[in-house]
Amino acid sequence: MPALIVIGAQWGDEGKGKATDQLGTDVDYVVKFNGGNNAGHTIVVDGEKFALHLIPAGALTDTCTPVIGGGVVVDLDVLFQEVEELEARGIDMSKLRVASTAHIIPSYNRTLDKVTERFLGNRKIGTTGRGIGPTYADKMNRIGLRIQDLFDAPILRQKVEAALDQKNNLLVKVFNSRAADADIVTAELLKYADRIKPLVANVPNLLNDALDRGETVVFEGGQATMLDVDHGTYPFVTSSSATAGGACTGSGVGPTRIDRVVGVSKAYITRVGEGPFPTELFDESGDWLRERGGEFGVTTGRPRRCGWYDAVIARYATRVNSLTDLVLTKLDVLSTLDQIPVCVAYEIDGVRHDEMPADQTSFHHAKPIYEYFPGWQEDITAVRSFEDLPQNAQDYVHAIEKLSGVRxxxxxxxxxxEQTIVRHPLV
Structure with missing residues (x-):
């Protein structure tokens, strides 16, 4: 399977980085195709924890080339800080490649992101304040800055000035903030030009050539299905295409080259930020899941909202991504429960809905309809074979498969x- 997409099937934080990392030496390239440093992966290798925010998980495998695609927005400060941290821990980052078409997050967009959230008050989206949304907005408004602009200083200066013609009016007149200076912003960005130039690549050519040679390319999604700007719980979403279709637009590899689409889901469900969440738990069960599962953001440290597995969302993710496989993470967190609820449908205004409602208002008022599955008391962290799991744990996995519509x-x-049970190899 030379082309494989790994995508979040919930609201993010499902363990996509670990799922990608586990493919190990079977993978030649890992491509981040959307998002920025507003989401992170935690990967544990031989007891050592790595927190990745912008760089793809493939960086931790010696034989793999990590790639940042054109669909990503890049904070240059964060990029090189992360490179330095990984190099200090013995990771070779010379193989990293960055698309010349990827957009840059300038300092004025970080400022604008933060003041906008404060201005919205109770209507806030719950962004990370890292400038992701404003930078994607600039991209669509055609006033964005791209990596390739760093190598033409006069053009970069013109583009910064054009963007600030709009931004400074907002910052000063609407948000009562200080105007950004075009010369200072340009100088901030140009200091990275020489450093990033050796990493810059024509990513569509790089990846398509690799596929022509029969090499394996994994496309690693940031955020997740329910945060997709088109298919998620809009407006409480990210600003990029986080579903499988985004892998094509964010990398320059066409859909007919994709062989397998892997969704990643927790054995329960979490989300951060604002927005509807039908199975959210506000009692001690939610606190228990949060503490036992370590549900705090890798990038932000924010406590995650926790709930029981939602099979309606799982079926929706299976459809909009054309999932071929599901990676189920954190099954061990559920150990010691007497019974495990799973949301199988919603009740909306007295009517049962087995599928995702078509409008946001209905989803906001959805109440979960649960089925209950017997739990298990055994510690399963050392289990490496499906058949060695407690029978109730096996039954729970079979139920998830049936309800989600994917193996x-x-x-x-x-x-x-190493704490993984492989039932069907992904590559």
Whole structure:
């Protein structure tokens, strides 16, 4: 399977980085195709924890080339800080490649992101304040800055000035903030030009050539299905295409070259930020899941909202991504529960809905309809074979498969790279 998409099937934080990392030496390229440093992956290798925010998980495998695609927005400060941290821990980052067409997050967009959220008050989206949304807006408004602009200083200066013609009016007149200076912003960005130039690549050519040679390319999604700007719980979404279709637009590899689409889901569900969440738990069960699962953001440290597995969302993710496989993570977190609820449908205004409602208002008022599955008391963190799981744990996985409409190919039973049960190899 030379082309494989790994996508979040919930609201993010499902363990996509670990799922990608586990493919290990079977993968030649790992491509981040959307988002920026507003989401992170935690990967544990031989007991050592790595927190990645912008750089793809493939960086931790010696034989793999990590690639940042054109659909990503890049904070240059964060990029090189992360490079330095990884190099200090013995990771070779010379193989990293960055698309010349990827957009840059300038300092004025970080400012604008933060003041906009404060201005919205109770209507806030719950962004990370890292300038992601404003930078994608600039991209669509055609006033964005791209990596390739760093190598033409006069053009970069013109583009910064054009963007600030709009931005400074907002910052000063609407948000009562200080105007940004075009010369200072340009100088901030140009200091990275020489450093990033050796990493810049024509990513569509790089990846398509690799596929022509029969090499394996994994497309690693940031955020997740329910945060997709088109298919998620809009407006409480990210600003990019986080579903499988985004892998094509964010990398320059066409859809007919994709062989397998892997969704990643927790054995329960979480989300951060604002927005509707039908199975959210506001009682001690939610606190228990949060503490036991370590549900705090890798990038932000924010506590995640926790709930029981939502099979309606799982079926929706299967459809909009054309999932072929599901990686189920954190099954070990559910150990010791007497019974495990799973949302199988919604009740909306007295009517049962087995599928995702078509409008946001209905979804906001959806109440979960649960089925209950018997739990297990055994510690499963050392289990490496599906048949060695407690029978109730096996039954739970089978129920998830049936309710989600896709086979469970891999099961996470702990944070470590090795704490995985493989039922069907992904590559």
């Amino acid at each position: 469970v190919s891999s099961i996470g039973v702990g944070p470590g790279r």
